[in-house]
Amino acid sequence: METRISRRDVLKVGAAGAAALALPYAPVLRAKSASELDERRLPRPYAAAFRAPRVLTPVARDDVRGRSFGTLPVAPYTDITGPEYYGTEYYRITQKPTTANFISGVATTMWGYEGEVPGPTIRTYLRRDPRDGVKKPSRVVMQQINALPATHPTLRYVPWTSTHLHGSPSKPQFDGYAGDLTNPGEWKNYQYPNNCTPRTLWYHDHGVHHTAENVYMGLAAQYHVVDPELEDALDIPRFDPGLPVTDPRQYEFPLIISDVMFAANGQLMWDDDGESGVYGDVILVNGVPWPTMQVQPRKYRFRVLNGSLARGYRLRLSNGKPFQVIATDGGFMSSPQTVTTLTVGMAERYEIVIDFAGLAGQKVQLVNLGVKNARDFDHTGKVMQFQVGTSVLSTRGNTVPGVLGDPHPTMTLTPAMATATRRMELERSNGLWVINDETWDDVVRSRYERVFAHVEPNAVEIWEVTNSSGGWFHPLHIHLVDFQVLSRNGQPPRPEERGPKDVVYVGEGETVRLLMRFEHEEGRYMIHCHNLSHEDHDMMTQFQVGHHDIDCDSINTAPPKSGTPEPLEPQVEPAPEPEDPADDDPADPTETPEPTETPEPTGTPEPTPPAPTTTAPSTTPRRAPTTTTTAPTTTAPTTTAAPTTTRAPRRGTR
Template sequence: MSTRAVSRRDLLKVSALGAAALALPFERVVRAKGISRIAESKLPKPFTVPFVVPPVAKPIRSDATTDYYQMSMRQVQAEILPGVGTDLFGYDGQVPGPTIMASQGRQVVVRHVNGLPAKHPRWSYTPWTSVHLHGSASLPQYDGYASDITQPGQYKDYVYPNMQPARTLWYHDHGAAHTAENAYMGLAAMYQLTDAQERGLPIPTGRYDVPLILSDKMFTADGQLMYEDKSHSGLWGDVITMNGKPWPRMPVERRKYRFRILNASLSRGFRYKLSTGEPMTVIATDGGLMGAPQQVSEIRHGMAERYDIVIDFAKYKIGQRVVLQNLGVKNSTDYDTTKQIMAFDVAAEPTDGTKNEVPSVLNPNPSAMGLTESMSTATRKLEVIRGNGEWSVNGVTWEQIVASGYRKVIANPAKDAVEVWEITNKSGGWFHPVHIHLVDFKILSRNGKPPRPEELGPKDVVYVGENETVRLLMKFEHQTGRYMVHCHNLPHEDHDMMTQFEVGTAGPDPMTAAPALPWTAGLKL
């Protein structure tokens, strides 16, 4: 063993290499204005790309009770950035996928064919899928149970009862371990459920009722989607897309519009504000219309939440531009490019003056919001945790659910039971939008304080902020069986912050009741 000394000269000689190794990687990160590797010249200037509305799906047939749809998930090349072809996965080959319009009381059946390649072309995983209609009280076997997967070359028919009140839903991939990649590649779309109560209101409808699907992306040098989730902490892209277009510009008339905003980002939370400083009116949340509209100057929007807002452009002059800005939320990585979302250009006088109001009462019978804590028969505590490099709920991961033969549950409420669930996030390093399948819930409090004004409606996702305990009140109605509860930061969900609860004891088995089948072209629905 040598006992020679290290001289300062030796250290100085090594320090050139040492400084390079320690400083240059950080220099690259700090210098970067964004995370994309594509040339800045390939990114459009904000508000130069026209706004588009996703297409509406057409049923292949209808009968007295049901509308039938068929969609093939396909890999396509499309332009997100102007002039740049990007490989995407789309329902029916479209990104975002086609919007399904449904009415309360009328069933919808969707045949989803997995026509995706056997391996992802760049990320080399098998893109199995499981389609979740988010916001629907579907039977367990049609709920997109994560392990009830459809392999490439298979199909599955999903049955949606549509017995719930009007609401903005969305369907997206939920396949175990690859939900994030599949949703990021484009497997997400809207589903609008209406009812007589909503149709009777004087709120904007038709072309003044506009879906807004928000998502952030990052791009490789050759224009492909880049996936960097920072060791499963989250993916924060530097290109903001609305309905698949980057920072679009939408011409509007001088009247009220209803915007159904879905945050379909994997990990990015938003905080909206209008550049004019004018308030926005929130009329609906995840589970449908609020009891009364709420005027707010800012909206905090976690992943998978839906907020329906009304903006009144009548107060602006023709030619004026109103920008929907993003003030950002804690623990979402922001760039210069993520501070703006889209622009509304006030372009014309209204061509239709009907359905141009927001009444003071929107929904006299909001079921979840009518619950009171005195109805509750149990209080359950859930903690969202990171430990040993894995995300979990109460220390339980989806891997453990799988290992238990899908029997392990963290709660077993009786059918129609009312319960309080307390969700705690002790970390200051990240927030978790927690989604409870099947139910609508009422947010009772955040760290003992009232919820935010935009949260005063029925919800199915709750933003559990840093160092927060959120109390929720819910009724386990409509179905029995096993349903998932998980974080909707999708890299968290995939690794492995997802578990399940069981309503009652005799529900259908989501793994065996309606498994995927081999697809043969021409198979009739």
């Protein structure tokens, strides 16, 4: 259920809570390390072995076809009913405490999906339906159970959660809306239609005001939508589901890069640098400090995710050898891009292929050159090491073709198709992180009526984003849609950005122009900075697609539940209705049939069957919100203007 909580509510803590929040703080821009722990006890680079997260197996599955419905059409726009899915996979995931052995002799408390840090990977595949030969996704039902403690071990807040599948065109009630909170002891079933192109997604916590802390504790994992037919045709390095993740014949791996710091007792230390961001001094890859990975002298594919809270990375191989970028947030690029460095802002995903051929017997490091205004420490320039072997076990999937399939639909859009241009300014104003002079607290106090943009289903728009905040970059994430980066300060985007995106790195003083189509769902969706300290301190707003009643909002239609989680049972394909046998003697049209009596119900009535999990949209008329504030809009001459208001006056510190 959507919970209306303002930042003021969160800051109302007692004396004990205030003491817990008063964690050690010191400027770290030029510090040797960020941790309080004795430097001699910190992990050493390249001492630990690389580890891949396990792939989670569904608890159940079925082959019952269904359709993911979008929203009611609004003339002159077309209906946006989603494609059919081919069956459902059911997952049960428990958010619970665990420990990690980063420090010798210390069990560091973490939180993980299934008690794993990072959480297990979910891989779901497109399949051809034998009934019609059409390639279809499987729907995923993910039951998330909050089994976290009643309070955080040091910060003492209540660890409510809201799971966001980042990169998915989910319905509003399953998108991980920040106020759609699941408290400890509660659970919720999320539904994901996977009606998107093959891509690297990730699921992570999105609970309002505590996203940063919850992700820092470990609530993050990758999720892959895979087209095996396409990957086989391209013959790119790919995961073999028939082999364990530890098998040396696996040539595709997730790389979740993050950073942490340690208190004197070896537990995680929290210091968000005055709400600017957490910059740790220990780099983790898949939860392991600076690991060393054994590889063969051939091509490997890595699904790179920046899972840090505030640290951007500029990745490079220590030998300067180029590598190829084959996919971005939203899936495959039209053609691979060869680069020597790769800038990755928080929450961005890039699929890269590194060729270790010709490097047999050598050690190669993946290093971090850093980004502007980063807080760097002794070893934050290191990420991981590759130890190249001398033999190749398999040549399967050892190519990268010049064309990577059909163009992504977002990349076929042109600026001439846009019906409106909206402008967004990211600022630091009077101690507040703001978007167009407004914060998430403004949205809450408007009873969620306030929106940055009110767009129609299937509309194509340009959003122009300017960073005027000074010494910070902002990785801006727009929920629901993929977009095309048109330009950066009037220049073409970087080579690695020439694919479908859902996060854009907006550097200091930069203006980026984005092109997108709103083609999936109707409802309210979030826009925010993915520096999670910025997000938690209210650098977040929302947009609305289509028309709906805010008082009957879809976000509230799938609230979390308490008690024992319901079993995840596969559906059964309904049997066809039996045909009535033909009557040899046609009825006499003049004959009046005898009336039949309806028997009175007796005994205990049968329970009402549950509502279908995927239903067509209601035909009940919906009204637009009565008070909608939108961003400044420039509308194409041939199109009806989008709602426009002036920007709200600048507020001081509240």
